[in-house]
Amino acid sequence: MTVYPYTKAQQNFDKLLEQAYQEGEVQIQGPDGIMFRVKPVPKNHSPFDVEGVNVGISRDEIVECIREGRSSSLPETIKKSCKF
Structure with missing residues (x-):
């Protein structure tokens, strides 16, 4: 030292x-x-700083799955008024 x-x-x-x-x-x-x-201070890293994982699905397919999930849990009267 x-x-x-x-x-x-x-x-x-x-x-x-x-x-x-x-x-x-x-x-x-x-x-x-x-x-x-x-002494240098170590950088703080967020536990959410993770690398992405290529799962072979597009952004549009993910959005479609989310919309399907949301619409299937809504009552029928609300589904008709939503513009998905």
């Missing part, structure tokens, strides 16, 4: 951040000797 003195960390902050990203963390030693750790 790399330790940067405070003044060198100030002068090369962009390189310090890149190194922290590549290596996982770097440390900075303050003027009074206190050590600080710089």
Whole structure:
């Protein structure tokens, strides 16, 4: 793990951040000797960020299935007034 003195960390902050990203963390030693750790924060991913799955069905076929399902659960009087 790399330790940067405070003044060198100030002068090369962009390189310090890149190194922290590549290596996982770097440390900075303050003027009074206190050590600080710089680490990249992991990206938060939504559990809904999933890749699509090719199931061999078109968008129009999916919409048709949804419309059929919706219309079959509606009472007959409402079906006549709907424009599906």
